[in-house]
Amino acid sequence: MGTDGTMTALALTSAEEAVAHVNSGDTVMVGGFGLVGAPLGLIDALVEHSDATDLTIVSNNIGEPGRGLGKLLRQGRIRRGISSYFTSNPEAVAAVNAGEIEATLLPQGTFAEAIRAGGAGIGGFLTPVGAGTLLAEGKEQRMVGGVPHVLEPPLRADVALVYAARADRLGNLWYRHTARNFNPLMATAARVTIAEAGEILDVGELDPESIHTPHLYVDMLVERS
Amino acid sequence: MGTDGTMTALALTSAEEAVAHVNSGDTVMVGGFGLVGAPLGLIDALVEHSDATDLTIVSNNIGEPGRGLGKLLRQGRIRRGISSYFTSNPEAVAAVNAGEIEATLLPQGTFAEAIRAGGAGIGGFLTPVGAGTLLAEGKEQRMVGGVPHVLEPPLRADVALVYAARADRLGNLWYRHTARNFNPLMATAARVTIAEAGEILDVGELDPESIHTPHLYVDMLVERS
């Protein structure tokens, strides 16, 4: 064990190199609540430097028109969206209505919990949310303590793109204010997690009590330019 | 909204007054991994100042012989334990074997997840852990992605007793080192959560990015004496 404190640092990667890990047909999680906390540099690199298409995007929103994931949408590279709120991008709504993308809508808490479950090795969970509504159609329902619940499956991805205000060179992450949102969840739920960080610190500079995402979840580190 | 920053503080309570909220027949969650992070002042108050008996204790261990929950055990006030490791207190093992207390054993990760689920309004979850073993007997099992899973119910309590190194006067909590363990989970999963804090700070003195248990989970605050 490296008792001298010089633990294996993640090699810093360019956004362009990092998004080369996204392949056509992949499921990609993208952090952010709207554009707040979204990994905008990684999204731009995906838009500009990757040919990966036929993507399933797991993100609370599909960006805004021409911004964030909205750029990828305009390129026609999204096959399916899994979100709680497509409505924030009218172009996404139009694309769904035109049959250009497939939409899976989840209540926001179910969406968050399903990503956490995916990262935590949970095979499914029962939630009372959505029971008795359109969003429970086709899903297994059962009573728990006299209350109808829906059985929801976990969500996992091939690649997660997340944004953190600070990282250390091991890949420990710290989020700022409400830019935290879905990022720590998505960091746990993908085969490859790529973190874009506003600031990259030396190992030991983040308070060990306040690390929001421990480094074992993070595979690649990109500095926001 | 109190824009002047003087939000409702929790009244500080003595440990004796606080444990008066534990009634006979209650389910009580008690934080700590062994004695580390255990709310020892609240346990002592329960031992010395409460008559509540016939208790179901949800705690990773039943203390050690004559220490922590081991004191309550010696008083014969525990009817049932829900734990991952009774073995750390040989007197608890003896009490189970003598039929004096009922034991429910859970894998430690299932134990933790069930408490989280109880606090998070999750009606049950599927875990691969325990499938094909004695601990899955009598439980619903199903395949998920070709892997056998066990359906586990959430755990909730009447009262949770937790320990935090620091609290502010609203009841926000911050844990130190490995004394965190089950405390933040239990704080979410009881009707009444009583926190014993090593140090009680003014509102605003805890970093809002680093609060481990937001105050909405905490009902009573006791200063460790």
Place this chain on the structure above:
Amino acid sequence: MTDDPRHRIAARAARELRPGEVVNLGIGIPNLIPRYLDADAEIFVHTENGLLGVGPPPDEDALDEDLIDAAKRPVTALPGAAYFDSAQSFAMIRGGHVDTAVLGALQVSERGDIANWAVPGKDVLGVGGAMDLVVGARRVIVTMTARSSDGEPKVVDRCTYPLTAPAAVDTIVTELCVFRRVEGRLCLTELLDGASVTDVEAATTARFDVVLATQSA
């Protein structure tokens, strides 16, 4: 008091909130509530994108792009606030740790069913946290005008719009009155701003009991 019914509704709904409560405020009328709270009301505002302790909007020169509420408006954080991720935020909601959710609706039925996320025949592509809030919050207060912009009653015998949740609403505040669900029955408990029981009856298709314990102040 303003003549705008939306503001009158917000002002009345503000009086429903009790000191120390954790409250989640939806978009629209609920968001007007903070201006009708006393400075010492001691309400903790939760926003589902990850903050407990929402404060008033920031000054123009103090905008922080990382600090928004669920309506994506800039906010501030009060002393004692805490940030958390979305799974934790919805664990709070679904787990019953948010005392009160105040939100708008398209329709509420006499049995407390609520429809507030989708209109039949239109896209159902945005639900956000609405379902979690109405199922999870301990108390659900709906604030809305008595009639839609088309003049249709919004307190109805049976919702015709897609449900957000069945049997979830505790209290309805319109510009005409306050309804409460008591033991499964809808009760008219208060008339507002000079409205009569007849006015209320004319603006709803719901059956309700009249239990006027108090008159509007």
Place this chain on the structure above:
Amino acid sequence: MTDDPRHRIAARAARELRPGEVVNLGIGIPNLIPRYLDADAEIFVHTENGLLGVGPPPDEDALDEDLIDAAKRPVTALPGAAYFDSAQSFAMIRGGHVDTAVLGALQVSERGDIANWAVPGKDVLGVGGAMDLVVGARRVIVTMTARSSDGEPKVVDRCTYPLTAPAAVDTIVTELCVFRRVEGRLCLTELLDGASVTDVEAATTARFDVVLATQSA
């Protein structure tokens, strides 16, 4: 190299670990592994009570009662360490984020079943994190002596003790040899310290293939 077989097993198991790996070390032989790692081995030790980045034991005068490992021994935290709660810790384990778990066992079968928490006829009152670790870790290495203190083989055709998990073990290191499970079959891949295939056969009831790609160093 020590004569104590437990230390020889730990030393051999240490060579299984690769730089950058996150490793959870059980009680007993696994806990001897750190002393056989190079100073620059760059292994991250996870302890399930809530710490990634476990360092060596503290000096007597630097004991911190809030800083222990899952065996309840005092430890230190290395630079870059992180603390977390038990749900997060087991989410890491069950979610496959811990690369390797090294643990002891009472029995391991030829199909990789492991029994390491209970003895038939005795109390089954302590399981701790054992089941989570063997199910969740990406790779499970068992370190144990070839025979029990009663002289019974511990690598067996079928476990007679209560299982911790079926088909969970990837690698077994005893003082005699290394076994690996390859495509569902148990393979003897390395003889240790001058042991022969006959020695191994005498100490197990399991069927195994002999695939001696490398000899013990």
